[in-house]
Every structure is written in C-alpha cells, then in structure tokens.
Amino acid sequence: MAELEKIALDSAAFARALREGRGAALMHVRAHGLADVVQAVLSACLEEQAYDAQCEGHRAAWLYLMFKDAPEYDLFHRRFIAEFADMSEDTSVEQLCELASLMALDGDTEMARVLRAFVWQQDFAGSETDTFQAAGCHAIAMLDGLSAIAEIARRYGRMLLADPKAFVDSLDALTDENQEAYAAAFAGLSTLAATDPAVAAYMVAEQDRIDDRLREGQRGEAEKAARKEWRRTQVLGEFPVDKILAAAKERDNARGKFLRFGKWSDEAGLTAVLRQLEVEEDPEVCLRLLWVFCRTTPPFMAERLRSLAMHPDARLRHAAWDAWRHVDDPQVAEFGRQYLRNSIAGAEDAVVIELLSKHPQAGDEALILNTLERLHPGATQAHDIGMSILRYCEERRAPSTVDILHWLYRTNPCTICRCDAVKLMVETNCLSARIALECQYDARGATRDLMCRHNG
Structure with missing residues (x-):
C-alpha cells in the first residue's frame, strides 16, 4: 500500500x-x-x-x-x-x-x-x-x-x-x-x-x-503449398501485371488490389512494376505503384525510390519507406539516419525509424530518442509511431532500446502496444521497477499476467 x-x-x-x-x-x-x-x-x-x-x-x-x-x-x-x-x-x-x-x-x-x-x-x-x-x-x-x-x-x-x-x-x-x-x-x-x-x-x-x-492444423506441407499456389494463381489471374499497371494509370483507389498483387507476384511481375515506377512522372500513379511493395521486397534497389523517399508529398514518402523497410541494404539504414538528423518534418515522419533496424550502428538509439523527444504527437500519431518503434525494437532485441520503449510506454494510448513494449523490456532485462508496478494494475489482462510470471 x-x-x-x-x-x-x-x-x-x-x-x-x-x-x-x-x-x-x-x-x-x-x-x-x-x-x-x-x-x-x-x-x-x-x-x-x-x-x-x-x-x-x-x-x-x-x-x-x-x-x-x-x-x-x-x-x-x-x-x-x-x-x-x-x-x-x-x-x-x-x-x-x-x-x-x-x-x-x-x-x-x-x-x-x-x-x-x-x-x-x-x-x-x-x-x-x-x-x-x-x-x-x-x-x-x-x-x-x-x-x-x-x-x-x-x-x-x-x-x-x-x-x-x-x-x-x-x-x-x-x-x-x-x-x-x-x-x-x-x-x-x-x-x-x-x-x-x-x-x-x-x-x-x-x-x-x-x-x-x-x-x-492437419494439412501437410505439400497441401499447404498447393493451396498457396492455387491462391497465387487465383489472384494473378484476376490481377495480372498489365491490369495492375493500367489500374495505377487510372488512379484506382482500391489499395488492396495492389497489395495482393505485391504479395503473390513473381519477380518478373514486380520488376515490371518497378521499371514503370522508374519512368513514371505522375505522383498519383507513383503512389499506386508503390502500394505494390508495401509488404513485399522490391526486386532491386531502384534509384527512383530515393527521390520518392524525399518527396514533399508525405503519402509518397511513406509509401517509399514501406517499400524500403523490407530491403536488407546498408544504404537504406544510412538514408534513415540522415533523414532523422536533417529532414524529419513532424510526427507522421517518425516511421522512418524502421529503416535503421536491419543495419544498426552505435548511436542509433540516441538519434531515434532525440527525434522522438522533439515530437508532440496526438493519440493516433503516437500509436503509429509506436508501431514503428516496436518493429525496430523487435528486430534489434537489445537493452539499448530501453529508452525508446519507455517513450512508447509513456505516449502510446493502446494497451496492446504497451503490452508488447513491456514484453520486449522483460526479454531484454531492462524493465524498470516503476513500470513493472504500474503494469500489475493495467487494464489489459495479458499485461497483468505477464507481470505475475515476471515476478514469479
């Protein structure tokens, strides 16, 4: 008491x-x-x-x-x-x-x-x-x-x-x-x-x-692979690459169509989209072509992605970053560092944090925290930034991320995101006594259960 x-x-x-x-x-x-x-x-x-x-x-x-x-x-x-x-x-x-x-x-x-x-x-x-x-x-x-x-x-x-x-x-x-x-x-x-x-x-x-x-649960690997191939054939039959390119030209707003193509396409289809992106001048068409790579790794490092990653339209910047965050290349991480140092416009740009996760360097966490401390996000922005922080910290899984996780815990309005942050703090042995105590009374049952296990 x-x-x-x-x-x-x-x-x-x-x-x-x-x-x-x-x-x-x-x-x-x-x-x-x-x-x-x-x-x-x-x-x-x-x-x-x-x-x-x-x-x-x-x-x-x-x-x-x-x-x-x-x-x-x-x-x-x-x-x-x-x-x-x-x-x-x-x-x-x-x-x-x-x-x-x-x-x-x-x-x-x-x-x-x-x-x-x-x-x-x-x-x-x-x-x-x-x-x-x-x-x-x-x-x-x-x-x-x-x-x-x-x-x-x-x-x-x-x-x-x-x-x-x-x-x-x-x-x-x-x-x-x-x-x-x-x-x-x-x-x-x-x-x-x-x-x-x-x-x-x-x-x-x-x-x-x-x-x-x-x-x-009982499906064998062969059956699962067959079902996956059937799904791929179904999606690409409905949305072949020529239809995706045409839909982008028509400024089709059905984002899910582009995401599904990106998930199921082969390298040739993705390359065709990326080649079109390299020569496309219409920003709205570029945005839709970038949607293809929201959850899919681009087949090569297109130079156009760099210019789009600096575009004045935040939608294009963030879509380019979504594509880049899947790429395992030191250039991507270095771009993220330079952006955090020089160009971040506001809370909505903090998602660039994710670009640093695959090729970390000493001082990255301090750079990220310095950026975060300058922001004054609303609830939705704090939640979105928290998702980026979690993806970065889950990739890193290092005690050096503790201050970033503390920032998430202080600002994020979502009990699920805070619980995920606390799990990472427990796993990396950097959970503070103050947060551990508060979590015993959290509204989320999973967080309270986590503290019971943590406290033995």
Whole structure:
C-alpha cells in the first residue's frame, strides 16, 4: 500500500490514465478512493474509451475493481439499472452487461434480474446482413452457466435452421475460451441436442468450426503449398501485371488490389512494376505503384525510390519507406539516419525509424530518442509511431532500446502496444521497477499476467 500511496494524479492525468487503461488510474483509486473521480469512472463504465475497442476489448473487470468495494457502489448500481431501462446509443452495451454480470456474481440480485431481462427480451431473429449477435450473451453465460448457454444455443439454433449461413457466437466465445468450461458446455449441449432440433443445429455449426480448425492444423506441407499456389494463381489471374499497371494509370483507389498483387507476384511481375515506377512522372500513379511493395521486397534497389523517399508529398514518402523497410541494404539504414538528423518534418515522419533496424550502428538509439523527444504527437500519431518503434525494437532485441520503449510506454494510448513494449523490456532485462508496478494494475489482462510470471 505504501507504493500505491505515492500515486496521486490530478484530474487531467487521471482522465488520460483511465481512458488509456493505464495501471496508474487503478492505483490512484486504490490509494485515494473514488470521491474526486467518481463521475469519470462512471462515464468510463458506460462509454467505450479504449483506443481500439475492437482489438483491445472492453474493460469491465478492470473498471469493476474501482468501485466494487467502494462507498459509491450504490451510485453505479442505480445508474446501470437506469441505463438498462433506457439504453443510450453511445453506451458500450457489452461492457455494461459484463459489469452487471460481475456485480450479480458478487450477490447483487437486482442487477442479475435486470441483466437476465435485458438479454432474454432480444428476439435473436438475425439480420439482413447475417451478422447479428445478441448483446450480453457472454455476460449471461458467466452468470448462469450451462442453463444460459443452452438457451443461447437454442435461440441461435433457430436462426441457423432458418438460415444455415447466419452468423452466431461460437461456444469458445460463450465460455471465454476456457478449456474446462468449454468441455463441460460441449458435453451438456451434446446431450440436449439429442432431443432439441435447435440445439442440434447449433452443435452442427460448432462441430463444423472444430472440423475446420482440425483440417487446417492437419494439412501437410505439400497441401499447404498447393493451396498457396492455387491462391497465387487465383489472384494473378484476376490481377495480372498489365491490369495492375493500367489500374495505377487510372488512379484506382482500391489499395488492396495492389497489395495482393505485391504479395503473390513473381519477380518478373514486380520488376515490371518497378521499371514503370522508374519512368513514371505522375505522383498519383507513383503512389499506386508503390502500394505494390508495401509488404513485399522490391526486386532491386531502384534509384527512383530515393527521390520518392524525399518527396514533399508525405503519402509518397511513406509509401517509399514501406517499400524500403523490407530491403536488407546498408544504404537504406544510412538514408534513415540522415533523414532523422536533417529532414524529419513532424510526427507522421517518425516511421522512418524502421529503416535503421536491419543495419544498426552505435548511436542509433540516441538519434531515434532525440527525434522522438522533439515530437508532440496526438493519440493516433503516437500509436503509429509506436508501431514503428516496436518493429525496430523487435528486430534489434537489445537493452539499448530501453529508452525508446519507455517513450512508447509513456505516449502510446493502446494497451496492446504497451503490452508488447513491456514484453520486449522483460526479454531484454531492462524493465524498470516503476513500470513493472504500474503494469500489475493495467487494464489489459495479458499485461497483468505477464507481470505475475515476471515476478514469479
């Protein structure tokens, strides 16, 4: 508790820590209570605040720790009840349901009643786009176990009987990918399926998912190579090199088309694109030709890439760097160093950091850190720079990257990126005691688990 008492955030710092899921927010509440921040925490419970909620997931378990034993618990209880009665379109429904389930599991009987009413009043009728998912299914499964999972399976099964292609939650999702819970649920549903056609339909879909995973895992190398070649033939049949060159001339904005060609093309096709890039004068056409090499190594070091890498249009600069970062050549790293020393225009150009990773030199980390410390990025820019830092540091895997990783940890709004940075610090034995402590209270479960393993 002595360490927690050292954490005292002002309102702005607490709001940021809460929004970004930083352990400092929970540490502050543990040390000082909710009195001064209760409205901020209540808002975080109702509104999704994660930088990328789809990837990061909700934060119900973390937020619940802030108020479960607090004097203000009743305020949260009443506000959640009111929200279930009149749900705002801005409410994070899944997070609210998960919070209600956690409260119910701890004995809040009214919250249990309200959650059950909310989930079961949904008609599970599907949608025209076949992407329907009922809200709160995982939450009610947490609360009521097999009986809830059986009713969900029954309702989803009716959807599948009407439309076998309808999208429904997998049993993995309902059981939180817990192997023991999954096995118990699978056995229980299998018994019910013998007499319930709707449950049987759901189990057929679940078995199909299992079979697909097994087939994927059991495919031999020859079969995988054959499927890869089939995919290559399919893509290049649809987008041969002449069509790609024509699409670039037409300023086609379907970036994925150029990326797929780049991934599957042979050296002759890539060379044809690079030769065209060498003589092309239209910047918009050049941009689309560069997209081909976003995830693919150019077949040779075209001098044109150097001029495009210095282009005043940031889109062209960054596309050229995307192509260059795959190239294992000291010239690329030296260009990156010179750019960092002399030319970096702002936060958006920090992605040039990646160019240094394959041919590092003494002083690179100091140069990178000096560049980073001059920047004042917003959340999106900090996240994008963090991705470049991670790629650089993963390539290097050296203790000398610690200050760069610290910069990422301080600035990045994403719990996933921060967790990846902490993993690298652990692997290179340069994790500071301060960050290790804060990570024990982080919103991301994987980060907390990492600290448990690290601390033994």
